[in-house]
Amino acid sequence: MGNVHQEIRQMESRHWHDKAVPALQRFLLALLVWWILSNDLIGSVWIGIPTALLVGWVSLKLAPPGRYRLRLLALPHFCLYFITVSVIAGLDILQRTLSPSLPLQPGMLDLQIDLPEGQPLWLFMITISLMPGTLSVNRQSDSSIRLHCLDTSNNPQDDAKALEHRIQTLYGLRTSNS
Amino acid sequence: MSLLIDLLQAALLLSGVVMFAAGTLGLLRFPDTYCRIHALTKADNLGLGLIIAGLMLSAGSVLLVFKLLLIWLLVMLASALSGHLVAWEGDAQGMDAASGDLPSSGNAAQDSAERER
Numbered sequence: 498m499g500n501v502h503q504e505i506r507q508m509e510s511r512h513w514h515d516k517a518v519p520a521l522q523r524f525l526l527a528l529l530v531w532w533i534l535s536n537d538l539i540g541s542v543w544i545g546i547p548t549a550l551l552v553g554w555v556s557l558k559l560a561p562p563g564r565y566r567l568r569l570l571a572l573p574h575f576c577l578y579f580i581t582v583s584v585i586a587g588l589d590i591l592q593r594t595l596s597p598s599l600p601l602q603p604g605m606l607d608l609q610i611d612l613p614e615g616q617p618l619w620l621f622m623i624t625i626s627l628m629p630g631t632l633s634v635n636r637q638s639d640s641s642i643r644l645h646c647l648d649t650s651n652n653p654q655d656d657a658k659a660l661e662h663r664i665q666t667l668y669g670l671r672t673s674n675s
Numbered sequence: 676m677s678l679l680i681d682l683l684q685a686a687l688l689l690s691g692v693v694m695f696a697a698g699t700l701g702l703l704r705f706p707d708t709y710c711r712i713h714a715l716t717k718a719d720n721l722g723l724g725l726i727i728a729g730l731m732l733s734a735g736s737v738l739l740v741f742k743l744l745l746i747w748l749l750v751m752l753a754s755a756l757s758g759h760l761v762a763w764e765g766d767a768q769g770m771d772a773a774s775g776d777l778p779s780s781g782n783a784a785q786d787s788a789e790r791e792r
Contacts (some may be wrong), residue, residue, distance in 0.1 A: 587721025
């Protein structure tokens with residue numbers, strides 16, 4: 498009997514914890530943005546704190562916390578990777594637009610991507626659109642992702658697979674870190 | 676030292692302008708809707724990034740650096756999402772990936788005329 502009670506209490510406390518931590522995170526994030534925008538947190542605290550509370554509450558209602566958490570330790574590496582591919586993507590466009598022959602070989606590519614619904618998949622869709630030569634179009638009914646590629650002869654599926662691995666690492670969805 | 680920073684800042688700002696120009700040129704030169712979205716999202720993302728990096732050098736306060744980064748992040752999200760939505764709508768209307776042509780509207784005379792061409 499005592500064991501069951503303890504289990505129930507543990508479940509309740511976990512439930513409470515699951516709600517409080519995202520709420521606190523959203524509040525602090527909203528407060529950080531307020532601080533950045535206002536330049537003066539102390540002077541505007543009477544507007545800032547209620548606003549941050551309201552924003553945190555609205556964001557929890559509109560976008561409930563997902564099951565997948567970013568691994569903060571893996572974030573700098575991912576940001577560095579993202580900046581590198583952004584630069585390559587921009588230079589790729591620069592080179593193609595300035596070239597008189599306009600080297601393009603556009604086409605669609607349907608790709609199976611092993612990422613769960615929610616944050617990881619959305620991050621993939623946004624990032625792939627900013628990577629060289631690929632643009633996310635939609636999700637097909639068979640859960641593959643349709644990409645538009647500027648140059649289909651350039652093996653765009655390799656880039657997409659590399660990004661898939663990076664996001665799996667970022668969310669701790671892979672056991673090995675290789 | 677300050678001359679070096681000024682030069683670096685000028686180089687970053689000017690290359691940002693070049694990237695925006697390349698994006699606009701791509702919008703004009705690229706053959707269809709999908710390719711034009713590529714040019715805009717990627718070139719503008721890098722162009723704004725370079726301009727933001729240039730401005731950060733003379734920001735003078737950490738808060739202003741964060742504010743500039745926040746602007747870059749929001750514009751990046753907006754351009755990637757709106758690009759995705761335009762491509763999504765193009766695909767939903769059956770726009771051809773290689774030529775960018777929409778399927779013909781069921782006008783029989785026009786269809787046969789196009790087939791003969």
